[in-house]
Amino acid sequence: MLDALINRIATALPPYAVHEGFIDFALRMPKGDSRRVALCSRMAECWR
Numbered sequence: 263m264l265d266a267l268i269n270r271i272a273t274a275l276p277p278y279a280v281h282e283g284f285i286d287f288a289l290r291m292p293k294g295d296s297r298r299v300a301l302c303s304r305m306a307e308c309w310r
Contacts, residue, residue: 285306292298 289299289302289306292302
């Protein structure tokens with residue numbers, strides 16, 4: 263019986279960061295609705 267071996271495990275990360283830009287964009291979307299702005303801000307803090 264043949265054994266399967268794992269030689270290496272790798273992860274790939276893109277060479278660019280767009281997350282902060284998207285958060286800034288998303289926080290500008292619910293203008294005039296202070297409740298939604300506060301909610302989006304709280305959710306974004308979890309990802310920063």
